[in-house]
Amino acid sequence: MPDAIDTSGLPAALPLPIDITVRNAEQGVNQTGKAARLDTNGVLASFPFEVKENTILFTTLDMRSIKATARGLIKVRSLRSMGEGGGYEVLADFLELSDDARQKIERLLGRHTEDVPAPVAPPTAPTFQPQSTFRAAGAATFLPPVDYQAVNQQTERRQYFEPAPLRGVSKATTATKFWGSLGVSAYVLVALAIIAIFPKGRALEMYLWSHVWWAVSRTWYWANHIGDVKLWGQSPDN
Numbered sequence: 001m002p003d004a005i006d007t008s009g010l011p012a013a014l015p016l017p018i019d020i021t022v023r024n025a026e027q028g029v030n031q032t033g034k035a036a037r038l039d040t041n042g043v044l045a046s047f048p049f050e051v052k053e054n055t056i057l058f059t060t061l062d063m064r065s066i067k068a069t070a071r072g073l074i075k076v077r078s079l080r081s082m083g084e085g086g087g088y089e090v091l092a093d094f095l096e097l098s099d100d101a102r103q104k105i106e107r108l109l110g111r112h113t114e115d116v117p118a119p120v121a122p123p124t125a126p127t128f129q130p131q132s133t134f135r136a137a138g139a140a141t142f143l144p145p146v147d148y149q150a151v152n153q154q155t156e157r158r159q160y161f162e163p164a165p166l167r168g169v170s171k172a173t174t175a176t177k178f179w180g181s182l183g184v185s186a187y188v189l190v191a192l193a194i195i196a197i198f199p200k201g202r203a204l205e206m207y208l209w210s211h212v213w214w215a216v217s218r219t220w221y222w223a224n225h226i227g228d229v230k231l232w233g234q235s236p237d238n
Helices: 099-108 148-152 174-197 199-224
Strands: 018-024 029-038 042-047 056-063 068-081 088-097
Touching: 018 042, 029 056, 042 068, 056 088, 056 099, 068 099, 088 099, 174 199
Parallel strands: none
Antiparallel strands: 018 029, 018 056, 029 042, 042 088, 056 068, 068 088
């Protein structure tokens, strides 16, 4: 383990150390420390426990001074003990760092220039602009184009029946009517059988069926004797 760590490739120490958290589930590493030096190539941090060299760690940098958080993968290059109870000083290189994390680190180091507002041009004298005769067009939409000709040519009738309001065919097919009627009849028969299991239900069914049978019998009788009906005053008996 070296007595001193070569930090010549890193910038000067940060004004205020930032919090750094490193994790490695395979080696059971989950530590929080302080980063004293930092750039987009590497980081110098201190941790309370030892981290082995060449260990790859998932790192989270909490840069509270700019209210930002950066994440990436680092690989431990070297480390040294800071004395009994002082923990360990670790020098690591970034293996993976997103563009967003790089921009945040650059901004922390004062190298970020995209957030500087552009200079405001001095106000100029108003110029005369003739009013347009026509009303300005609305904002452009980004809907995909519709081939109306292809839509109008789509006249093929669907071979299945859909309920409203998605009905593609205005009239149900013969097969749909048959199976629908068969299904309704089956449900009715099952319901009648369940009702007939109970005495009150069976009595109610018998009452209803007796009236239905009487109505059908009378209708059948008059349908077969409709020619025998004699009006009042037109028969020889009255």
